[in-house]
Amino acid sequence: MKSLILQTASRYLIVLLVIFSVFILLRGHNEPGGGFVGGLLIAGAFALYGLAYEPKAARRLLRLDPRTIIGVGLVTAAGSGLAYEPKAARRLLRLDPRTIIGVGLVTAAGSGLAAVWHGQPFLTGQWLPYPIPFLGKLGTVFFFDLGVYLVVLGTALLVLLTLEEE
Amino acid sequence: MGWSVLGIFTLALFAPFLHRLLGRATGWVLALFPFTLVVFFGRHLPILPGERFATSWSWVPSLGVDLSFVLDGLSLTFVLLIGGIGALVLIYSGAYLGEQSGGGRFFAYLLLFMGSMLGLVLSDNVITLFVFWELTSISSYLLIGFHHQTDSSRASALKALLVTGAGGLLLLAGLLLMMLAAVQLGLPLETAGRISAMFSVNFQQHPLYMPILVLLLLGAFTKSAQVPFHFWLPAAMAAPTPVSAYLHSATMVKAGVYILARFHPILGGTLQWKTLMIGVGVVTMLVGAIMATGQRDLKRILAYSTISVLGILTTLLGVGTVQAIEAAVVFLVAHALYKAALFMVAGNIDHETGTRDVTRLGGLRSLMPVTAITGILAAFSKAGAPPMFGFLGKEALYTAKLDIETIGLWLIIGAVVANVLLVAMSLVVAVWPFFGSFRQTPKTPHEAPISMLLGPVLLAGFGMFVGLIPGAFDRSVGSAMSTAILGFPVEMKLKLWHGLNPESILVMALSGFTLATGFVLFMKLRPWLTHTLELACRLEPWGPGVRRAWQEGRLLHELTCRLEPLGPTRAYERLLAGLAWSAQGVTRLIQSGYLRRYILITILAVVGLVSYPLLHSIQPQLSQNAWQIRPHEAVVALLTLAGAIATVRARYRLTGVAALGVTGLGIALTFVMFGAPDLAMTQVMVETLTVILFVLVFYHLPPFVPRSTRRQRFRDLVISMSAGLVMALVVLATASIHLEPVLSDFFARQSLSAAYGRNVVNVILVDFRALDTLGEITVLAVAGFGVYALLRLKARQKGEVQK
Numbered sequence: 001m002k003s004l005i006l007q008t009a010s011r012y013l014i015v016l017l018v019i020f021s022v023f024i025l026l027r028g029h030n031e032p033g034g035g036f037v038g039g040l041l042i043a044g045a046f047a048l049y050g051l052a053y054e055p056k057a058a059r060r061l062l063r064l065d066p067r068t069i070i071g072v073g074l075v076t077a078a079g080s081g082l083a084y085e086p087k088a089a090r091r092l093l094r095l096d097p098r099t100i101i102g103v104g105l106v107t108a109a110g111s112g113l114a115a116v117w118h119g120q121p122f123l124t125g126q127w128l129p130y131p132i133p134f135l136g137k138l139g140t141v142f143f144f145d146l147g148v149y150l151v152v153l154g155t156a157l158l159v160l161l162t163l164e165e166e
Numbered sequence: 167m168g169w170s171v172l173g174i175f176t177l178a179l180f181a182p183f184l185h186r187l188l189g190r191a192t193g194w195v196l197a198l199f200p201f202t203l204v205v206f207f208g209r210h211l212p213i214l215p216g217e218r219f220a221t222s223w224s225w226v227p228s229l230g231v232d233l234s235f236v237l238d239g240l241s242l243t244f245v246l247l248i249g250g251i252g253a254l255v256l257i258y259s260g261a262y263l264g265e266q267s268g269g270g271r272f273f274a275y276l277l278l279f280m281g282s283m284l285g286l287v288l289s290d291n292v293i294t295l296f297v298f299w300e301l302t303s304i305s306s307y308l309l310i311g312f313h314h315q316t317d318s319s320r321a322s323a324l325k326a327l328l329v330t331g332a333g334g335l336l337l338l339a340g341l342l343l344m345m346l347a348a349v350q351l352g353l354p355l356e357t358a359g360r361i362s363a364m365f366s367v368n369f370q371q372h373p374l375y376m377p378i379l380v381l382l383l384l385g386a387f388t389k390s391a392q393v394p395f396h397f398w399l400p401a402a403m404a405a406p407t408p409v410s411a412y413l414h415s416a417t418m419v420k421a422g423v424y425i426l427a428r429f430h431p432i433l434g435g436t437l438q439w440k441t442l443m444i445g446v447g448v449v450t451m452l453v454g455a456i457m458a459t460g461q462r463d464l465k466r467i468l469a470y471s472t473i474s475v476l477g478i479l480t481t482l483l484g485v486g487t488v489q490a491i492e493a494a495v496v497f498l499v500a501h502a503l504y505k506a507a508l509f510m511v512a513g514n515i516d517h518e519t520g521t522r523d524v525t526r527l528g529g530l531r532s533l534m535p536v537t538a539i540t541g542i543l544a545a546f547s548k549a550g551a552p553p554m555f556g557f558l559g560k561e562a563l564y565t566a567k568l569d570i571e572t573i574g575l576w577l578i579i580g581a582v583v584a585n586v587l588l589v590a591m592s593l594v595v596a597v598w599p600f601f602g603s604f605r606q607t608p609k610t611p612h613e614a615p616i617s618m619l620l621g622p623v624l625l626a627g628f629g630m631f632v633g634l635i636p637g638a639f640d641r642s643v644g645s646a647m648s649t650a651i652l653g654f655p656v657e658m659k660l661k662l663w664h665g666l667n668p669e670s671i672l673v674m675a676l677s678g679f680t681l682a683t684g685f686v687l688f689m690k691l692r693p694w695l696t697h698t699l700e701l702a703c704r705l706e707p708w709g710p711g712v713r714r715a716w717q718e719g720r721l722l723h724e725l726t727c728r729l730e731p732l733g734p735t736r737a738y739e740r741l742l743a744g745l746a747w748s749a750q751g752v753t754r755l756i757q758s759g760y761l762r763r764y765i766l767i768t769i770l771a772v773v774g775l776v777s778y779p780l781l782h783s784i785q786p787q788l789s790q791n792a793w794q795i796r797p798h799e800a801v802v803a804l805l806t807l808a809g810a811i812a813t814v815r816a817r818y819r820l821t822g823v824a825a826l827g828v829t830g831l832g833i834a835l836t837f838v839m840f841g842a843p844d845l846a847m848t849q850v851m852v853e854t855l856t857v858i859l860f861v862l863v864f865y866h867l868p869p870f871v872p873r874s875t876r877r878q879r880f881r882d883l884v885i886s887m888s889a890g891l892v893m894a895l896v897v898l899a900t901a902s903i904h905l906e907p908v909l910s911d912f913f914a915r916q917s918l919s920a921a922y923g924r925n926v927v928n929v930i931l932v933d934f935r936a937l938d939t940l941g942e943i944t945v946l947a948v949a950g951f952g953v954y955a956l957l958r959l960k961a962r963q964k965g966e967v968q969k
Contacts, residue, residue, distance in 0.1 A: 024847075029923040032843035034931065040851035047858045098954070101947045108940055119224070123936040125921055139922065144939075145932045151943040155950030156855060162957045163862040 003052070010052040017045035025149050035145035039152025047160040055164035058157075097161060100154030108147025111140040167221050167235040167288050170203055174281035181277055182270030193260025193617065196273055200256065200280065203249040212642040213239050215649035215656065220290065220362070229293075230345065230359040236290040239646025240427060243499060244287035244420070246643070251416045251506050252280045254621035258510055259408040261617040262517060272312060276412070279305035283417050287424055291359045292341040299337065299389075302421060303330040306413050310405040319404035325738065326398040333388025333395065337425070340381030347374045364432050365653065379433055382425070383442055390422025392480060393450040394734040396473045400457075401735075403465040407513030410465055411621070415505035419476060423498065426483045431653025434486050443484025448580050450477030455587035464512040464522040464599075467591050468505065471548075474584055475501050481577065482566060488648070492658050493562035495647045499639070500547060500555040500629065507544035507625035508595060511537055514618055515599055520608030524594060529604030533611045536619050538600040543626040545596030547633070549589040551681060555629040558636055558660055560585065560680070564673045582680055589684025597688075636660035766882075769889050777892050780899060799839060806832030819870050823860045827853055844927045 021042035028034030050058030112123035127139035177199055185192045210219065222234035237245070259276065263269045282301035289295040304327070311323030348358040351367040369375055386392075391399040399419065403410060413419070426443070433439060454474030461467045475497070482494035514537045515530070516522045531538040543554070550560030563581060613619075632639050640658040649655050756767055795803075809828030816822035830853035837846035874882070913926050913934065923929040931939050 028925060028928045028932075030925050032847060032925060032927075034844065034925070034928040036931070037844070037847045037851055040848065040855060044851060044854050044858065047855065051858065051861070098951070101950060105944060105947055108943060112936065112940070123940070125933050125936075127922060141921065141923075141929075141932050141936075144936055145928075148932070148939060148943055151947050155946050158950045159953045160855070160858065160862065162954050163859065 006052045010049050014045050014049050017048075018042060021045065021149075025145060028145060029142070035148030036152055039149040040156060042149075043153050043156030043160065046157055047164075050161060050164050055161050058161060058164075097154045097158035100150050101158065102154075104147045104150025104152075104154055106147075107150060108144050111143035111147060114140045167219075167237060168223055168233055170206065171235075171281050171285040171288065174199065174203075174277055174284060178274045178277035178281060181273040185270035185273055190260055190264070192269065192273060193257045196277065197253040197256040200249040200253040203284075204246055204253065207237070207242060207245050207249065210237065210242060213242050213646040215239065215645045217646060218362070222290075225294075227356060230291075230355045230357070231293040232291055232359070233294055234290040234360060235288040236362055237288065238650045239643055239648070240424070240650035241287045243495075243643045243647050244417075244424060245284060247416050247499070247502050248280060248283050248287070251412060251502065251621075251625070252276075254510075254624060255408045255412040255506075257617045258411070258513070258621045259406075261615045262406065262408050262513060268312070272309075272406070275305055275308045275312070276409070279309060279413065279418070283421070286421055290361050292345060292361060293359055295361070296334070296338050296341055299385075299421065299425075300331070300334050302418055303327060303334055303389075306330070306402075306409075306418050309409045309413065310402045312406055312409070313404070316404075322398075322401040322404040326402045328742070329388050329395055329398040329738070333385045336381045336388075337385025340378050340385060343374050343378045343381065344369070347372045347378065361428065361432075369433060370436055375433075375436075376438060379436075379438055379442070382429060382433065383446075386422035386425045387446060387480075388422070389425075390419050390476045390480065391450075391473050392422070392446050392477065393453050393473075394737075396450060396454065397735040397738065399473055400466050400469045403463070403469050407465065407509060407516060410468070411506045411509035411513065414469060415472060415509055416502035419472060420498065420502065423476065423479045423483070426480065427494070427651045430483060430486065430491075430651050434483070440484050440486065444481050444577070447477045447479070447481030447484055448577065450474070451481060451584045452477070452580060455584040455591075458591045459587055462523050462525050464515065464524055464595055465509070467524070467595055468508055468512060471588050471591055472501075472505060474588060475505070478563065478581065478584070481581075482563070483651075485566065485577075487566065488652065488656055489562070489566040491651050492644070492648050492656070493559065493566040495644055495651070495658070496555075496562045496639070496660065497559035500559040500632075503625050503629045503632075504544040504547040504554075504556055507540060507622040507629070508548065508592075510618070510622040510625075511541040511544065511596065514614040514622070515611075517618070518609065518611045518614055524598055526605055526607060527599035528602040529600070530611055531600040533604075534600070534613050536623065537614055540619070540622040540626045541596035541600065543630060544622065545592040547626070547629040548592040548596075549681060549684060550585065550677060552633070555633040555639075557633060557677070560677055561673055562660075564676045578676070582676060585680045586683045586687060589681060590687040593685065593688040766885065769885060773885075773889050773892050776896060777888075780892070780895055799836075802832050802835045802839070806836070817870075817872075819860070819864050819867070823857055823864075827857055830856070842927075844925070 021038045024033040024041060025035055025038035026033075028038070046058050114126045115124035116122055118124075118126065123144070125139050125141045127141075177196065181192075181196065184195065188195055210217075217238065219237040220234065222232055225232045256273070256276065259272065263272060279302060282298050282305055285298035286295060286302060289298055307323050307327040310326050311320050313319045314323075344364070345358045347369055348364055348367055349355055351369070351372060353363055353367060357363040369378065372378075388395045399414060402414060405413070451474050454470050454472070454477055458467050458470035458474065461470060479494050479498055479501075482490045482497070512522065514534065515527065518534065519527065519530070521527065547554035547556035550556045563585075564578065637660065640660045644660065645656060645658040648658050757764070806829050809825050809830075809832060812825035813822050813829065816825055830849060834846045834849040834853065837843070837849060913930055916934075917926045917929045918924055921929045921933040923933070
């Protein structure tokens with residue numbers, strides 16, 4: 001099932017999709033979107049990539065740059081999508097979908113602990129007093145959503161990649 | 167106080183790493199923590215009667231659940247026992263386990279248990295109490311089943327878990343009823359769960375009093391191994407000995423007694439309380455003592471005598487007079503000290519000789535002198551010989567029972583019988599292995615290492631110290647503990663010598679009689695058991711000889727051996743087998759392995775369960791403007807419908823999936839048109855991923871062949887139509903029920919002001935109902951791992967076949 005068109009397209013598409021999913025995650029608080037949809041979106045992107053090439057390639061992509069997945073820097077995300085050749089040193093950073101699930105759960109649960117520290121019930125939202133440029137008001141709720149995003153991404157990828165590899 | 171519990175749990179987390187780092191020295195290092203606890207809590211000594219220290223953390227304030235801890239005389243005594251014996255057991259375990267694998271795991275479990283037990287005795291909130299109660303059950307399951315490679319130890323662990331777990335559920339029901347009654351009696355919900363607040367209301371007139379009492383007692387009885395739930399305790403001897411020394415003497419089995427003591431001022435003193443507690447307690451006391459006499463395994467003897475002592479404690483708490491409570495206090499602490507020491511002595515013997523069969527042991531005193539002396543000291547305390555702590559316990563016990571008028575005589579007789587047997591058995595445990603002629607054992611015995619001697623020596627020595635200076639005990643914790651159990655201040659005065667008055671003479675006479683008879687019994691028992699064992703061994707090959715051996719004295723052993731499975735054990739095993747059998751039946755019926763059958767059953771169940779209440783209570787109504795359909799809506803609806811029909815009629819899988827996708831996108835469009843963009847987005851993404859998933863699965867499937875007959879397809883048609891109809895009715899019903907707009911109003915108003923978000927749906931998901939979402943993503947993660955495991959398992963099985 002190797003199609004040159006699909007391969008070339010998915011290589012560029014994944015960059016856009018990753019950026020888009022982060023965008024969806026961030027805008028969720030005020031407009032339609034959020035961690036769940038964002039996670040599904042990026043999982044779809046990786047699954048598509050895996051279909052176009054082979055599951056290994058999708059895993060390599062995950063392995064190459066965890067920042068792609070976590071969506072920290074958009075530039076890095078763009079760069080990594082174009083140059084996916086694995087580098088030995090970066091292999092240490094490989095992210096198994098199972099790790100993503102774990103990180104997501106810990107992030108979501110951990111975001112609730114901030115409230116306990118302040119003597120409020122678990123998972124009460126805590127907010128920074130000043131808005132952050134581009135992001136707006138930042139609070140623990142965002143990290144909770146990030147956790148949802150990661151768990152959804154990890155679970156979907158775990159199932160899809162395992163099936164693809166079979 | 168909360169931090170100490172949290173600290174132990176954290177330590178449990180790191181125990182495996184520490185063990186890898188430190189090896190055999192782990193026990194000594196870990197013991198520092200409980201030792202610190204003893205010092206930390208010891209600064210409250212001497213605790214005055216009625217003195218309390220409390221802290222509280224908010225947990226679920228809206229349900230009256232908080233992490234509130236209270237330290238009073240009762241909990242302080244338990245904390246010191248848990249910390250002190252815990253430290254010694256940790257040190258002991260290091261040497262006992264030696265180079266065995268899984269040491270890190272063992273320490274982690276032991277600390278987990280220690281933390282749970284500590285939390286249990288400190289909790290002031292009934293829900294918190296229950297959580298820690300269950301944690302002790304779970305950690306004891308892990309500890310009993312530590313040798314998980316052997317079937318019997320797994321079965322024993324399961325037995326303990328099921329019995330105490332079932333009791334735990336009953337306890338929970340009882341505690342919830344208590345909260346309910348407390349609220350009805352006028353406590354505010356925020357404090358209704360506080361045990362300390364419950365003192366102020368009178369439960370005993372409440373109609374729920376009887377159910378509360380019975381449920382609470384059942385919970386306590388299962389944990390504290392009262393007849394007929396006692397059978398898990400002897401089985402639990404499959405655990406490594408340090409576990410038995412810790413859980414099955416001083417702590418876990420006392421948890422039930424602790425609950426009874428804790429709730430005594432609230433629920434105790436009524437006729438029902440007395441009847442139930444004394445009845446069960448006396449039976450347990452006698453059954454335990456009688457069954458102990460027939461055992462040969464050192465640990466099983468100790469287990470049964472523990473059951474007997476627990477029965478005595480229950481009886482005393484049932485009697486509930488000042489003397490009885492004081493006796494219970496002394497007896498409880500004395501028993502914890504000597505029984506833990508005896509278990510460790512038994513562990514030393516087992517460790518150094520390789521056997522725990524008492525008939526195969528003898529003459530070890532010159533080879534293991536320290537163990538021998540320790541064992542004898544502990545056994546003297548157990549037998550209630552002066553000047554040991556146990557002697558004070560026994561004196562107090564007899565005094566207390568003399569005090570009650572109507573049934574006092576019978577209680578005394580019962581107590582004397584049980585105690586005579588206990589004296590005999592304590593001599594069997596601690597004297598027999600060390601005296602007489604030396605017998606060959608599987609291992610060449612020598613003295614145990616220092617870390618395995620420290621615990622029993624300190625505990626036995628402490629027992630003697632308290633016995634000699636009884637004032638130290640009653641002033642430091644004894645009075646405060648009795649006060650906490652009784653609910654009103656008392657001053658406790660323990661004495662070795664009571665002077666001469668009719669009562670004390672009678673008590674002394676009883677004590678003396680018990681000791682003397684016990685000793686005589688022991689002397690009789692000893693030749694009886696050994697002689698017959700040798701005879702039996704020699705005669706075993708010849709049939710008739712066995713019967714003679716039987717007649718001559720293995721009788722006692724055989725009888726109790728035979729009695730054992732007849733009792734509740736058998737009922738338990740039948741119950742377990744029956745449960746497994748019926749579960750198998752249901753599984754065979756429902757989980758046939760055919761996916762279509764699963765779907766069929768699921769859909770039928772949903773249709774049946776939903777349609778009944780739907781048609782009976784709610785009349786679904788069409789709203790008036792239901793028929794005002796706009797053209798684009800009609801197009802989308804038709805498209806969705808067409809997709810569904812095409813899916814059913816598809817001849818190829820890919821066509822089917824594509825058609826299904828049309829339906830899904832149609833639904834997504836509907837969401838868009840009716841103002842639910844979040845739902846629409848999710849729907850589109852789910853559709854996309856489903857298509858990818860299907861494509862991947864198809865790759866592995868054989869070509870599609872329609873196999874179902876016309877009749878089957880007709881049946882499926884009817885079922886799916888009815889499912890669709892029910893769903894349509896549900897939608898109509900939800901539309902026609904007029905819900906109070908309070909909630910949606912609240913969310914709409916609070917979304918921006920309280921949670922700084924304009925997207926109400928997302929704010930509900932990640933803020934207002936974040937706990938639900940956390941639960942959901944956890945389920946999602948578990949499901950993901952489940953799929954992964956299934957796929958991998960299949961792949962591995964395939965790999966094995968190919969090999």
